[in-house]
Amino acid sequence: MSDKHFHHKLYVKKNIDVAFSPDTLRKVESILSHYPEDQKKSALIPVLQIAQEEFGGSLNVDIMDYVASLLNITPIEVYEVATFYSQFYLDPVGKYVIEVCQTGPCAICGGEDVLHYLEQKLKIKVGETTEDKLFTLKAVECLGACGSAPVMQVNTEFYEYLNLDKIDDILETLRKESALPKPEKQTWKERLS
Numbered sequence: 346m347s348d349k350h351f352h353h354k355l356y357v358k359k360n361i362d363v364a365f366s367p368d369t370l371r372k373v374e375s376i377l378s379h380y381p382e383d384q385k386k387s388a389l390i391p392v393l394q395i396a397q398e399e400f401g402g403s404l405n406v407d408i409m410d411y412v413a414s415l416l417n418i419t420p421i422e423v424y425e426v427a428t429f430y431s432q433f434y435l436d437p438v439g440k441y442v443i444e445v446c447q448t449g450p451c452a453i454c455g456g457e458d459v460l461h462y463l464e465q466k467l468k469i470k471v472g473e474t475t476e477d478k479l480f481t482l483k484a485v486e487c488l489g490a491c492g493s494a495p496v497m498q499v500n501t502e503f504y505e506y507l508n509l510d511k512i513d514d515i516l517e518t519l520r521k522e523s524a525l526p527k528p529e530k531q532t533w534k535e536r537l538s
């Protein structure tokens with residue numbers, strides 16, 4: 346049997362419905378230009394972060410396939426990374442994703458109470474999003490701030506030494522903030538820093 350029988354081309358779907366805006370595409374191409382052709386995968390995490398922001402806060406198969414095509418890697422390589430890191434969301438999420446730590450010192454210091462209190466206040470269960478699409482609640486493992494337990498993270502913001510009053514204040518502040526006009530758009534570099 347000749348060699349060609351052992352060779353098949355990797356298929357990477359090009360989804361024409363999913364595409365970065367020209368500006369974002371230029372930024373992504375600039376990131377990719379720092380890597381040799383066979384090492385584009387090294388840029389996967391920053392490109393997925395940009396994709397998640399650009400496409401409404403979460404990833405789906407079409408978006409991940411699109412990213413795979415840009416990096417010239419297989420879709421499965423993208424799925425593996427996107428499902429491994431908790432910073433990536435594979436379901437639609439609310440404007441604010443609340444992640445409550447449930448392990449180690451946080452578990453000892455009331456992480457479960459924090460979670461249950463949030464479920465009551467938001468009238469949703471873990472993994473759900475409020476009807477107004479404002480909050481998604483998640484239970485996560487160590488957020489790396491064990492010394493300040495119990496801890497939760499809302500998008501990129503950390504909230505430490507939580508108690509029920511603090512949670513009330515945080516939710517109220519976020520609700521108010523969400524009603525404000527959108528802030529000036531930051532550059533992608535500022536958003537990732």
Ligand code: FES
Nearest residue numbers: 446449451488491
């Ligand atoms: S155990 Fe909660 S932040 Fe580490």
